[in-house]
Amino acid sequence: MNRPVFFISDSTGITAETLGSSLLTQFEHMEFEHHVVPYVDTVEKAQLAVEKINRAADNSRLQPIIFDTLVNQDIRDVIATSDGLIIDVLGTFLNKLEMALGEKPSSTVGRLKNADRDAKYKHRIDAVNFALDNDDGARINRYDKAELILIGVSRSGKTPTCLYIAMQNGIFVANYPLTEDDLEDLRLPKALAPHRERLFGLTIEAERLAAIRSERRPDSRYASLRQCEDEVRQAEALFMRFGIPYLDTTHASVEEIATRILVDTGLRGQRR
Amino acid sequence: MNRPVFFISDSTGITAETLGSSLLTQFEHMEFEHHVVPYVDTVEKAQLAVEKINRAADNSRLQPIIFDTLVNQDIRDVIATSDGLIIDVLGTFLNKLEMALGEKPSSTVGRLKNADRDAKYKHRIDAVNFALDNDDGARINRYDKAELILIGVSRSGKTPTCLYIAMQNGIFVANYPLTEDDLEDLRLPKALAPHRERLFGLTIEAERLAAIRSERRPDSRYASLRQCEDEVRQAEALFMRFGIPYLDTTHASVEEIATRILVDTGLRGQRR
Incomplete structure (x- = not known):
């Protein structure tokens, strides 16, 4: 039992x-x-x-x-x-x-002062909506409102990480998928160039990436190990070339990825 | 200080x-x-x-x-x-x-046994992807895979609640927005009819709904108090007519909404 x-x-x-x-x-x-x-x-x-x-x-x-x-x-x-x-x-x-x-605890149900709680809560939901609206490079013209922009190849973990950070920390996070076109010439995509200091890269082992992509599109070029290896290698070269901090998501949970990003960028390590 | x-x-x-x-x-x-x-x-x-x-x-x-x-x-x-x-x-x-x-604690870093943890984690991320794919009535043909389907008028809190439940509990949740067409004749939308026992309704005070909608589309018919009142009244009538459990999200956080839904439906109250 x-x-x-x-x-x-x-x-x-x-x-x-x-x-x-x-x-x-x-x-x-x-x-x-x-x-x-x-x-x-x-x-x-x-x-x-x-x-x-x-x-x-x-x-x-x-x-x-x-x-x-x-x-x-x-x-x-x-x-x-x-x-x-x-x-x-x-x-x-x-x-x-x-x-x-030197103060007695209040012993009342509920956690935060109401007004404080409402404002913080609204901010969290706004952040979730922002993450959804700015997912997968959808509306590149709102990157100026983002506190953080995650970049990486398709299925490297950007979307769940964005949503988690938005939901838990109320931080405005967008994400941008690096495509083959972006990767080929090792340049920073135009939409991202003005926001370089807010970029954070995600990478992943090619084998794991191929497994994840295969669930979505089995036997496709997109999911082939060869393609995944190429994209991952190019993405990491791009991160290094432009001094973009990045981390490997292969063995990390979304909580762990979020924590590392927020500490590395100083967005969570210290706050009120 | x-x-x-x-x-x-x-x-x-x-x-x-x-x-x-x-x-x-x-x-x-x-x-x-x-x-x-x-x-x-x-x-x-x-x-x-x-x-x-x-x-x-x-x-x-x-x-x-x-x-x-x-x-x-x-x-x-x-x-x-x-x-x-x-x-x-x-x-x-x-x-x-x-x-x-009667057992000594292990005093090691880390929480769950690895295999267990990986399987649970994969399930959570699959649930997040399912929630995104089945957001806003996007792919109604996958409702048969949903453990729970949230329904309600636009901006009643469905999407953040779905994402939170998926992320935290690894439950497959879809959502369906009740539109004017659905509401007018007080019938259950066709796509939902076969899944009646998995439906859960969200409602919200009309004033609050009008305020939320106004942020998105100021001065629109969509955001008018009159329109919000009509939609909310019709949605609640629909819930009652078909015996769909529902709750008011006006003063609740996404954590509170999720907890109430999962306890009411038996999806969280008890689990291994």
Whole structure:
């Protein structure tokens, strides 16, 4: 049996799930069954959650682990009656922070001040729309509004990276696909030339690129190893010639690619 | 002065930043300056981080707060020499989990077993590509592959929600925009009829919708309050007539919308 794990929150449960999952992956020989229980914001919902936890305990005959970010004490008290082991994700650290900061935590549901949150949120959604509008070289005349322009050959990972950065960091990112025409004469495409200092290159191993392209267009010249090798070699030559920073996406997740780009470019390493 | 806060990790820093930010928003009257320091995976990089922390302490004359998810003890020892207050995000809970689970944590960098991670990751990127290919009713013939189809009027929040769900949860989500033609006769569009049980509706307050549309096309009929009111009323009538679950996105973030949809549909509440 897999051990049941519950992520319980009065909000989305993302914080509890992010931390809890990181912790559990440290236990390599165990298997877990995840249950996300968000929006537990009343005593009644907490009682339903307790029933779920106890049922999972009975079924698995293993004590469930509960990661919770609940702040309301009445709700916490209900969860405490369950058969699970509670890991109090926020409370554990709040005392220490209270002492260091000399202020009592607010113990209210919700994260950011409203106006602040709304402005930041609008910016993130605007960034997602910008990424979509400026995907794949679609509207080259808006590159002046981009904080960052990812360039690379087709299927090197530009689009998912752009969307992730826009969604998570609210940064305006465009992307431009380097085509054979661009690559042949080793010149920077005209549309990109004025924005050289905001360019960041993505590259990828030719074998991996061929595999990805083959899923889209099997047995095509586009997906052939030979073609992929040529394009990748030329793209890297272009990056080096123009001093464009670049990274290899072959073995990296979109989170890792985004983190490296934002730190390298200084767009994330430090912010308010 | 704002108090400096550091998120230090041997990986992307996402776990440290997610938890740390949640904690700090409990201190409403304080202002913080965030510094993300990812990929601290050598003693040398740890020493650079310590210099950064101590410089921030000197400049602000406030003790920095450090949230870290470092697992290597040598690296932790270096960070411990800094002037900051350390919140050990993972270590704090590992002992408790070790006792409950009866297994020692692995203390290695990295999260998921490799093969597992690669398969899950590929699925997420496939889901992002699926969302892009099936955005805005683009290729209605692939709805049979969709686990979920979001429907709603133009600018009700379908696209960002689809992309977020695909990216974070690896779920195949398509979306279909309800047009005036669809809405007029209160019938389910033909393309959607065979997939009724996978439909989920998004609605939005007409005033907010008019504001969002006005940014795109100012002073248009499309953005007029009258038009928005008509479309929203008809869309909600359609949802109710066909028993399609729906939610109001007006005051919700994309994380909140996604969480509610996935719990309501059972796509996230419980999973392995």
